[in-house]
Amino acid sequence: MSLAAKYPEEVKAIFAKYPVKRSAVMPLLYLAQREDGFITKQAMADIATMLHLDTTEVASIVGFYSLYHDQQAGKYRMQVCNDLPCALRGADKFLESLCQNLGVKIGETSADGLVTVEAVMCLAACDKAPMFQMQAGDKVTYHENMTVDRTLELVNALRASGLPSEVKP
Numbered sequence: 001m002s003l004a005a006k007y008p009e010e011v012k013a014i015f016a017k018y019p020v021k022r023s024a025v026m027p028l029l030y031l032a033q034r035e036d037g038f039i040t041k042q043a044m045a046d047i048a049t050m051l052h053l054d055t056t057e058v059a060s061i062v063g064f065y066s067l068y069h070d071q072q073a074g075k076y077r078m079q080v081c082n083d084l085p086c087a088l089r090g091a092d093k094f095l096e097s098l099c100q101n102l103g104v105k106i107g108e109t110s111a112d113g114l115v116t117v118e119a120v121m122c123l124a125a126c127d128k129a130p131m132f133q134m135q136a137g138d139k140v141t142y143h144e145n146m147t148v149d150r151t152l153e154l155v156n157a158l159r160a161s162g163l164p165s166e167v168k169p
């Protein structure tokens, strides 16, 4: 079912806010992602049609922003920045070791479905690497100057609580 058919009132309200149709792309993507936590190819095509855009343009927006997703994930998305400034502070090593400890490759989800580890571009905390943002639904927390041990403690705490963490670095 198309986004407009599924959420007619919300889509109408979004369009009412933007005199230029294509400007509605971000809230429409948010709407598409709200239900399943990621945006399907069909939803991207649907949004592209509504806004008279190319599907590739919509997909490139999804790909650019770390808060939009085109793949299903575990309960938590752990997005580690390994862009150059963070890499210079050990982010790649951190990411590799973290993945090893969790038994996943980048982009994969832990066997219990709890955490998906992703590598992302700059998150504006370049001097605080290794760092990552953790997403669970609409909730995002930031974790800076992390070590693998402290990150695994955080994962274990999440496993125990099942709730988004407020753990601070």
Ligand code: FES
Residues within 6 Å of the ligand: 081, 082, 083, 084, 085, 086, 121, 122, 123, 124, 125, 126, 127, 129
């Ligand atoms: S390069 Fe990693 S936060 Fe900026």
